[in-house]
Amino acid sequence: MECRILSIQSHVVRGYVGNKSATFPLQVLGFEVDSINSVQFSNHTGWFCLFRVELETIFYPWYCKDKSFLEVVVSIIQELKKATPGLVYVCDPVMGDHGLLYVPENLLPVYKNEVVPLADILTPNQFEAELLTGRKIKTEDDAVEVMDLLHEMGPDTVVLTSTDLPSKHGDQFLVALGSQKTSKVFRNPDGTSSSQKICMDIPQVDAVFVGTGDLFAAMLLAWTHHHPKDLKTAFEKTVSVMQHVVKRTFTYANEMAGPGNKPSAAQLELRMIQSKADIENPSVVVEAKVLQKSSHQKQ
Ligand SMILES: Nc1ncnc2c1ncn2[C@@H]1O[C@H](COP(=O)(O)OP(=O)(O)O)[C@@H](O)[C@H]1O
Ligand SMILES: Cc1ncc(COP(=O)(O)O)c(C=O)c1O
C-alpha cells in the first residue's frame, strides 16, 4: 500500500534541517511526502549568518515558533485524524536542549495539553521530556518513569532521542531510551507498566550536528511503520542510519577543514545524498538492550 506522509517543519535554502532533513530520506524509503514549510530560512541557526527568506505577517521567532502556529498544527492533526483512521502522528516536541529553552515559554502548556495527547510517537530529548513531565532525569529509573508519564499523556511510543545519562561503555557514548506500550491496559495491578523498554548506547562522534533530531524522527516513523510492534528493531535501524550519516559527515568535514582545524557548521552539514544507500538499506551497527521489568517498577 502506498504510504503518504505530511511533514510540517522548517525549510532551509542551504543544508539539512527540518523538511530538508526528512523529505529526501523518506522518499528514498518509498514514502510519498507532502511538506508544509513552517518557516523558510537561508540556512540553519548554527551558521554565522541567517536570513529569513520571507516575511509573514506574524513574526515567528524560530522554527516552532509561536502559540498560534502550534495551534494551527493541532487543528490540522485533529482534522486529519478524523478523516484518516489509523493515521500516525509523530511529534518531535522541539523546545530546547541542555537546559536551554529556545521557544517562547507559553508554548509549553500547548505542547502538554494539546499536542502531546494527539501524538502516537513522541521523540523528545531529555530536556524536552523533563519539561513536559516536570520530572528531572538523573538515572535510568528516572528515564523509565518519565517515559511512563509521557505514555499516560497520550503516545504509545516514546523515544528519548538523547540524554545526559552516563553510559556503561564510557563517555564516548550517548544514551537513548525508548518505550512502547504492549497492551491497551497500561498499568498492571501491581503498578508496573505493560510496555517494552529499551536502551541504547550510541557511539558519539566528536562534533555538533544540526538536523539530526529531524532525521531521527523521520527514520523512526519509517522504521516503526515497517516494524509497528517491534520498537527494538525500529530503534536499531533508526540509530544505525544516524551512525552512517554522522560518521560520513564527520569524515568529510574533517577532510574539508584540513589537519588541525575544527570543521565549520557549513562543513558539518549532513551528507544526506551521499548516504542514500545507507538510508535505503541500513546495516545494523548498534544493538538495543531490552530493560528488565524489575527496572521499571512504579515507586
Ligand atoms: N555527536 C553525535 N554523535 C553521534 N550521534 C549523534 C550525534 N549527534 C546526534 N546524533 C544522533 O542524532 C540523534 C538525535 O540527537 P540530537 O540531534 O541531539 O537531537 P535531540 O536534541 O532531538 O535529541 C541521536 O540519537 C544520535 O543518534
Ligand atoms: C531552522 C532550524 N530547524 C530545525 C533545527 C533543529 O535541528 P535538530 O534536528 O538538530 O534538532 C534547527 C537547529 O538549529 C534550525 O536552525
Ligand SMILES: [Mg+2]
Ligand atoms: Mg540534542
Ligand code: NA
Ligand atoms: Na528529539
